[in-house]
Amino acid sequence: MTDMMSETGLLKETPQTTEAVGGMGYSVKRKEDPRFIRGQGEYIDDLVLPGMLWLDIVRSPYAHATIKGIDASEALKIPGVLAVITGADLEKAGLHWMPTLAGDKQMVLPTDTVMYQAQEVAAVVATSRYIAADGVAAVLVDYEPLPVIVDPFKSLEPDAFVLRPDRGPDKANNHIWHWESGDRAGTDTAMEAAEVRVSEDIYIPRIHVASIETCGCIADWNATRGQMTLHMTSQAPHAIRTVLALVSGLPEQNIRVKTHDIGGGFGGKVPVYPGYVLAVVASLTVGKPVKWIEDRSENLQADSFARDYHIHAELGATKAGKITALKVKTVADHGYTDAAADPSKFPAGLFNVITGSYDFDNAFVEVDGVYTNKPPGGVAYRCSFRVTEAVHAIERMVDILAHDIGKDPARLRMENFIQPDQFPYKTPTGWSYDSGDYPRALQKALDMIGYDDLRKEQLEKRAKGELMGIGISSFTEIVGAGPSHDFDILGIKMFDSCEIRVHPTGKVLARIGVQTQGQGHETTFAQIIAEELGFPVADIKIEYGDTDTAPYGLGTYASRSTPVAGAATAIAARKIRDKSRKIAAHLLEASEDDLEWTNGKFSVKGSPDKSKTIQEIAFAAYTNHPAGMEAGLEAVDYYDPPNLTCPFGSYICVVDIDRGTGQVTVRRFVAVDDCGNIINPMIVDGQIHGGLTMGFAPSLYEEISYDELGNNLAGTFMDYLLPTAVETPAWETGKTVTPSPHHPIGAKGVGESATVGAPPAINNAVVDALWHLGVRNIDIPLTPQKIWAILNEKGVTA
Amino acid sequence: MIPAQFDYVRPAAMHEALQILVDREGDAKILAGGYSLLPLLKLRLASPALLVDIRDIDGLDEIVETTDGLRIGSRSTHRSILENPVVVAGYPLLSDAAGGIGDPQVRNWGTIGGSCAHADPSSDWPAVLIATSASIVLRSTAGERTVPARSFFLDTFQTAIEPTELLTEVIIPRAPRPSGAAYAKLERRAGDFSTVGVAAQLSLGADGRIAAAGIGLTAVAEAPFAATAAEASLIGSEPNEAAFQAAGIAAAAESRPGSDSHGPAEYKRAMVKEMVVRALRSAAGRAQAQR
Known part of the structure; x- marks a missing residue:
């Protein structure tokens, strides 16, 4: 008998295992933390290999220019500078362009034109990091500036300079693609019929994840063995191995990608950057290991960015506030190439989840991708399958509707929510939400923050001229890519995997296809196995990030580890339990059907003293297995999820605005999250705290902007403002639990929920504070100078 | 973020440091806490041939109240000023300013003399010295001179310090009571x-x-x-x-x-x-x- 899916979707609000086992629901301390808090993590830049060389990159000061010549002669005179690699060198091997994950192409090094400021122009290989930098300073590049386009709307004008002539004469414009979803005609009709219509232009600016660890690698080519080892900061090592095999022609079994510890990814370590390719080319050329590590400014100026969405949204409703239609037209600024990491079928990611938490029939969404003279955009910032942009737009629009018709924003949401009995819920743009209870989450948030009292306080303050606002965001996330019928990257389906080996002494080694960048996989995946098999978490070792040993997987991003690899882990464990049942039946001389599984052991029904623990069974698998059965106790699962998972939540933010300076202070922030069954409450809380902070940051501080010459105005931490602990609010978190009905352990992803849900709550609060002055919208970041300019215009500065 | 090559000396005494400034006039740059200088070096916005580290010179980090007022040695860190009992008791302006500079690591390393000599128009100490009509003491092999803070800061990153001079202390006059x-x-x-x-x-x-x-x-x-x-x-x-x-x-x-x-x-x-x-x-x- 098999029961691999029998427990799918069960509600687990309390732990089912003992604390010593430490299965789901226990805040087990993170197994990875002892090495991190003792400074013994091992990052790429900690590695020094024998004979290793260093690579540094010459970058363009111009956002758009013709390269008239590169003179490396002075650089090559510096003792220790071994080589200077240019686009012309790469062109001889056909490596000057490379494919992007989105099916576009990207320069490794330019042969004639640079397309953004800080683009790679040449690479210097030297015997030390310092000499490499001296070499970079000595390379002379002769540029002739070209017209710069930083505004995607100007880029779409018919007479705009064509930025990508390499696309051929039939694509002599800067339009990359058009994508649409939903029913245009039906939505137009419903919008026409709507009693109330509100529309707004919302810009979600370009931002950068700014992980503590920048990107880098060591390419180590061993010519004798024909082996390429790539030590690399990658969230998706297997995908990198396959892409490298396809691009380089090296046999895939002779490529090993190894990630080591990673100091933050957030999606920024999914793509292939030119520096990786240059290190590989350099190592292949000189036959020695070559290290390339970005510095902070390179990371902030050249790596892939997120957002940069110009959204025009229109919402139709009845006079009473029942939403009837949503129409959205968006221009997506992708920079000079589309290097987004979306699944192949989704050039705008999952942006059509924009109907959000609300029940209505008519929606139409269209997006146009556009080239500009900026580095690649649209990659990631702890969610860049465009759910952040979608949630921001719908939550802003719902708030504007509420204010316009004079209805409390909480009440308007309650009256429009998809109700718990409507799940699985099919959205007008085609998604199927697995489960949810939106009214419960919002009510809990309202109760936690004391909403009614705050509204009274706001009225009193307003009468005194003080500016206070309350903002709500009731978001629906959609994570866990994804089902193979819809989701692939470069053709590779987005399954994920786990391989479990139980050793004779009852200890476990499990390897997973996903890659931790701080999420705590070594702990939570062990807890899943503990839950399913009863081995204590301490007896389970989790490995990942070495393509020579880990099973194939698409990596960690888009909150997919638990929804996909977590499911694979539970199913692989259940395969082991199935075999264990057979072994137990053999040991107990009972029929399999007469055995029951409780607390890590099989016992004979009605005779609980006749039992075998999982550890005894494991020993027997190697010492006393039944005739006709293979020895050993191992299983592998490659999990193809039947659907995505939809975590959700309701956030409420209270802000005070300093009328003298325009400064916004977040006074309180309540976050109620529902991510289904919880594996480790402490880690989920940590994810939510971090995610909230990364939602707070672009709401008030972070923005990558460019002047008209394409100069990055936030290329260092002096101007790209990460908030500190001083500004960051004391988060107040709460939860509800609504299991995913299709996931083996009823869990959903959670890594990005808070980053997605927080910005509109803050944005709504600030607009709420100023609505009585005639303010309808302010785009993030809500900087003091932006707010002060509005106060000044309205004549209400202190 | 990798500096160009430079030489480094760490003189044991004031007279040695001052002589180096004469011998290597124009080539040498004083290194105190480094929190202004090192970023310039790493960005290659400055490439001095020689760094003269003054950490071993005695007497540059004292904070004493005299009849003239408060004398603060140039190598006093922001933190040492913030936590000095005399400052805490009687100079709240200094506490306000010191507590708002950078983060704890910056305050542990950055110095008042370095901040004034660097003369970034955005740094906080110069305005404090101007408001209090403080004096800045400069020393060279030729002797010592005192420059009023109000005529010390000439332009962005430009001060009245000559290349052969070392900023040794600032003197904040005692304000008549009642004052705040x-x-x-x-x-x-x-x-x-x-x-x-x-x-x-x-x-x-x-x-x-x-x-x-x-x-x-x-x-x-x-x-x-x-x-x-x-x-x-x-x-x-x-x-x-x-x-x-x-x-x-x-x-x-x-x-x-x-x-x-x-x-x-x-x-x-x-x-x-x-x-x-x-x-x-x-x-x-x-x-x-x-x-």
């Missing part, structure tokens, strides 16, 4: 360089009116400067809101801010007014407490 001083800093986030910084000091006469006023402004001109028109407007006034507002308006008019990522010039000028008013309110409150 405060630093009001508008920053985008904790520890950031000022968008606008205002150091204000008020002394009250026997009649309770303002007898003396000092206002130094940070980050709103090519160099820190004294808002002299604002100071003049306060003399003889009651320390009240109307006087503070008038001083704020005068200081805004004296400012010459540029537009940058901290905000447009118009915003910064308005913030000068706002922060002058806030600094004066706080200074006046502290002065009243001494009456």
Whole structure:
């Protein structure tokens, strides 16, 4: 008998295992933390290999220019500078362009034109990091500036300079693609019929994840063995191995990608950057290991960015506030190439989840991708399958509707929510939400923050001229890519995997296809196995990030580890339990059907003293297995999820605005999250705290902007403002639990929920504070100078 | 972020350091905490041939109160000033300013002398020294001279220090009682360089009116400067809101801010007014407490 899916979707609000086992629901301390808090993590830049060389990159000061010549002669005179690699060198091997994950192409090094400021122009290989930098300073590049386009709307004008002539004469414009979803005609009709219509232009600016660890690698080519080892900061090592095999022609079994510890990814370590390719080319050329590590400014100026969405949204409703239609037209600024990491079928990611938490029939969404003279955009910032942009737009629009018709924003949401009995819920743009209870989450948030009292306080303050606002965001996330019928990257389906080996002494080694960048996989995946098999978490070792040993997987991003690899882990464990049942039946001389599984052991029904623990069974698998059965106790699962998972939540933010300076202070922030069954409450809380902070940051501080010459105005931490602990609010978190009905352990992803849900709550609060002055919208970041300019215009500065 | 090659010396005594400055005039740069200099080196915006590390020279990190006022050795770190008992007891303006510089790591390493010698128009100490009419002591092999803070800061990253001179201490005169001083800093986030910084000091006469006023402004001109028109407007006034507002308006008019990522010039000028008013309110409150 098999029961691999029998427990799918069960509600687990309390732990089912003992604390010593430490299965789901226990805040087990993170197994990875002892090495991190003792400074013994091992990052790429900690590695020094024998004979290793260093690579540094010459970058363009111009956002758009013709390269008239590169003179490396002075650089090559510096003792220790071994080589200077240019686009012309790469062109001889056909490596000057490379494919992007989105099916576009990207320069490794330019042969004639640079397309953004800080683009790679040449690479210097030297015997030390310092000499490499001296070499970079000595390379002379002769540029002739070209017209710069930083505004995607100007880029779409018919007479705009064509930025990508390499696309051929039939694509002599800067339009990359058009994508649409939903029913245009039906939505137009419903919008026409709507009693109330509100529309707004919302810009979600370009931002950068700014992980503590920048990107880098060591390419180590061993010519004798024909082996390429790539030590690399990658969230998706297997995908990198396959892409490298396809691009380089090296046999895939002779490529090993190894990630080591990673100091933050957030999606920024999914793509292939030119520096990786240059290190590989350099190592292949000189036959020695070559290290390339970005510095902070390179990371902030050249790596892939997120957002940069110009959204025009229109919402139709009845006079009473029942939403009837949503129409959205968006221009997506992708920079000079589309290097987004979306699944192949989704050039705008999952942006059509924009109907959000609300029940209505008519929606139409269209997006146009556009080239500009900026580095690649649209990659990631702890969610860049465009759910952040979608949630921001719908939550802003719902708030504007509420204010316009004079209805409390909480009440308007309650009256429009998809109700718990409507799940699985099919959205007008085609998604199927697995489960949810939106009214419960919002009510809990309202109760936690004391909403009614705050509204009274706001009225009193307003009468005194003080500016206070309350903002709500009731978001629906959609994570866990994804089902193979819809989701692939470069053709590779987005399954994920786990391989479990139980050793004779009852200890476990499990390897997973996903890659931790701080999420705590070594702990939570062990807890899943503990839950399913009863081995204590301490007896389970989790490995990942070495393509020579880990099973194939698409990596960690888009909150997919638990929804996909977590499911694979539970199913692989259940395969082991199935075999264990057979072994137990053999040991107990009972029929399999007469055995029951409780607390890590099989016992004979009605005779609980006749039992075998999982550890005894494991020993027997190697010492006393039944005739006709293979020895050993191992299983592998490659999990193809039947659907995505939809975590959700309701956030409420209270802000005070300093009328003298325009400064916004977040006074309180309540976050109620529902991510289904919880594996480790402490880690989920940590994810939510971090995610909230990364939602707070672009709401008030972070923005990558460019002047008209394409100069990055936030290329260092002096101007790209990460908030500190001083500004960051004391988060107040709460939860509800609504299991995913299709996931083996009823869990959903959670890594990005808070980053997605927080910005509109803050944005709504600030607009709420100023609505009585005639303010309808302010785009993030809500900087003091932006707010002060509005106060000044309205004549209400202190 | 990798500096060009440089030589490094660490003289054991003052006279050695001063002789090196003569021998290597124009090539040598003093290294104290390094929190201004090292970023310039790493960005290759500066490439001095020689760094002269003054950490081993005795007597440069003392903070003592004398009849002249408070003498602060140039190698005193922001933190040592913040935590000094004399400062805590009697110089709240210094505490305000020191506590707002950077983060703990910056305050542990950065020094008041380094900050003044570097003369970034956004750094906080210069405005404090201007508001208090402090003096800056410079020494060379030829001897010692004292320069008023109000004529020390010449332009962005430019001061009255000659290449052969070492900044050894600053002297903050004791203000007559009752007086009060405060630093009001508008920053985008904790520890950031000022968008606008205002150091204000008020002394009250026997009649309770303002007898003396000092206002130094940070980050709103090519160099820190004294808002002299604002100071003049306060003399003889009651320390009240109307006087503070008038001083704020005068200081805004004296400012010459540029537009940058901290905000447009118009915003910064308005913030000068706002922060002058806030600094004066706080200074006046502290002065009243001494009456």
